[in-house]
Amino acid sequence: MTGRRTVIRGGLVLDAEGRASLRDVLIEDGRILAIDSPGFEVSDDANVLSAADRLMIPGLISAHTHSHGALNRGAVDDKVSLEMFLTGAGASTRSRGLDDKYLSAALSAAEMIRKGCTACFDLSVEFPQASREGISAVARAYRDAGMRAVVAPMIADRTIYQALPGLLDALPVELRSQCAGLAAAPIEQTLSACQDILANWEFDRRWIRPALGPTIPLHCSDEFLTGCADLAREHDVPLQTHLAESRAQAAIGLARYGKSLVGHLEQLGFLSERLSAAHAIWLDDDDIARLGQSGVRVAHNPSSNLRLGSGVAPVRNMLENGIVVGVGTDASNTSDGQNMFEATRLASYLSRIDGFATDAWLSAGDAFHLATEGSAKVLGFEKIGRLAPGYEADIVFLRLDSPHFVPLRAPLIQMVFGENGASVRTVMIGGRIVFHDGKLLTLDERLLRRQAQQAASRLDQANAETYASAATVARLVGTFCAAQGCTGHALPRKLTLASEG
Numbered sequence: 001m002t003g004r005r006t007v008i009r010g011g012l013v014l015d016a017e018g019r020a021s022l023r024d025v026l027i028e029d030g031r032i033l034a035i036d037s038p039g040f041e042v043s044d045d046a047n048v049l050s051a052a053d054r055l056m057i058p059g060l061i062s063a064h065t066h067s068h069g070a071l072n073r074g075a076v077d078d079k080v081s082l083e084m085f086l087t088g089a090g091a092s093t094r095s096r097g098l099d100d101k102y103l104s105a106a107l108s109a110a111e112m113i114r115k116g117c118t119a120c121f122d123l124s125v126e127f128p129q130a131s132r133e134g135i136s137a138v139a140r141a142y143r144d145a146g147m148r149a150v151v152a153p154m155i156a157d158r159t160i161y162q163a164l165p166g167l168l169d170a171l172p173v174e175l176r177s178q179c180a181g182l183a184a185a186p187i188e189q190t191l192s193a194c195q196d197i198l199a200n201w202e203f204d205r206r207w208i209r210p211a212l213g214p215t216i217p218l219h220c221s222d223e224f225l226t227g228c229a230d231l232a233r234e235h236d237v238p239l240q241t242h243l244a245e246s247r248a249q250a251a252i253g254l255a256r257y258g259k260s261l262v263g264h265l266e267q268l269g270f271l272s273e274r275l276s277a278a279h280a281i282w283l284d285d286d287d288i289a290r291l292g293q294s295g296v297r298v299a300h301n302p303s304s305n306l307r308l309g310s311g312v313a314p315v316r317n318m319l320e321n322g323i324v325v326g327v328g329t330d331a332s333n334t335s336d337g338q339n340m341f342e343a344t345r346l347a348s349y350l351s352r353i354d355g356f357a358t359d360a361w362l363s364a365g366d367a368f369h370l371a372t373e374g375s376a377k378v379l380g381f382e383k384i385g386r387l388a389p390g391y392e393a394d395i396v397f398l399r400l401d402s403p404h405f406v407p408l409r410a411p412l413i414q415m416v417f418g419e420n421g422a423s424v425r426t427v428m429i430g431g432r433i434v435f436h437d438g439k440l441l442t443l444d445e446r447l448l449r450r451q452a453q454q455a456a457s458r459l460d461q462a463n464a465e466t467y468a469s470a471a472t473v474a475r476l477v478g479t480f481c482a483a484q485g486c487t488g489h490a491l492p493r494k495l496t497l498a499s500e501g
């Protein structure tokens with residue numbers, strides 16, 4: 001499509017204010033050149049596409065996911081909290097070769113595209129440590145899928161046993177020495193791998209960009225966090241971390257640092273506009289104000305927060321403090337599906353559990369804005385997330401004959417609250433059609449499926465022993481973390497009569 005013009009005629013186009021109107025859209029070199037009244041004149045050589053009976057929306061943008069999770073679908077037990085999940089996480093990515101890393105990212109990209117997501121921020125972990133080859137394999141999968149992505153190695157220099165003081169002592173003696181003996185890759189080794197990744201980025205940054213993902217503050221020493229921040233500044237790339245995702249993290253952070261996790265990061269000089277915080281649930285007002293003042297962005301992941309019982313992020317409070325918030329799905333093994341329509345709807349619905357002050361609720365339009373323009377800012381892409389001249393032609397075409405659009409009165413509300421991705425008819429990214437009429441045009445999904453099943457059997461067998469011991473430890477870790485007390489926002493809530501105070 002490069003160098004050629006395409007005009008899309010007859011579609012109902014959703015604008016940045018959430019209004020849908022019949023408009024024609026002219027695209028050149030993958031970008032939107034003009035949006036105007038139906039039938040506006042274009043040169044004869046323009047390719048013409050019909051969008052009759054379609055609602056055209058900007059592609060949804062996932063502000064937080066992990067491509068390594070796709071190959072692990074179905075491997076996470078039902079009732080598993082965050083720390084229980086993390087205890088088994090090491091086992092889940094062991095024994096993977098470069099082909100597996102590519103495959104997992106391709107599976108992840110295929111799911112996102114099918115569900116109307118055209119760009120994502122991916123924190124990708126490798127066992128035993130990050131590598132340029134591994135991150136390149138992930139980036140290649142996004143390139144082949146035709147998606148935009150920010151790809152960050154997810155890194156740490158502490159194991160969960162070193163991250164959570166007191167945890168080892170809470171384990172039975174026979175497990176203690178085994179867990180104490182585990183170690184993350186040495187700091188210098190990991191930071192030099194990151195330097196290698198950032199200095200030798202071979203992908204077109206209009207599409208795929210690098211970043212760094214020091215995974216969880218408690219899992220990173222001060223020296224490690226500072227090293228990541230220095231590298232990010234040197235190479236002008238974003239940083240993303242999982243911040244105060246669980247009550248245990250917040251409580252242990254307070255005990256470990258004598259201040260909140262946000263206070264600790266601030267003291268290290270780690271808070272900046274370069275940083276985005278995934279989850280950001282267990283924060284107090286002071287934390288939120290500091291994040292707002294320092295320009296930190298937030299990736300809100302309602303599906304994963306519910307699946308792992310992590311809690312409810314105080315999004316309205318964040319917005320009132322000027323924080324840019326995007327919406328993410330988290331990985332397909334922590335929310336069982338990378339459905340940005342679902343995450344967007346939940347972002348709105350969850351904002352309503354605080355009470356009847358309806359002005360404080362996130363409207364359908366608010367949630368959609370977060371899942372498009374908010375997420376775009378988390379990724380650091382300037383010109384995605386909106387259908388307007390000058391923006392990339394990342395467009396999702398929804399069928400308007402789907403039940404929730406009939407009769408059609410309020411396209412935005414009917415889409416945000418009713419759509420589950422099943423109406424996605426066509427997906428265009430940078431002016432290129434990557435999905436149409438049920439078929440992904442960039443990747444061979446039948447082949448991916450066959451490879452995924454084979455890889456799952458091979459990896460499950462190779463990791464069986466590690467999985468089994470991780471499962472035993474995970475239950476103990478869950479019990480330990482459940483006992484960590486901390487007040488703040490989020491679930492659980494106690495139902496009492498008003499008269500009981």
Ligand SMILES: [Zn+2]
Nearest residue numbers: 242278330331
């Ligand atoms: Zn995550």
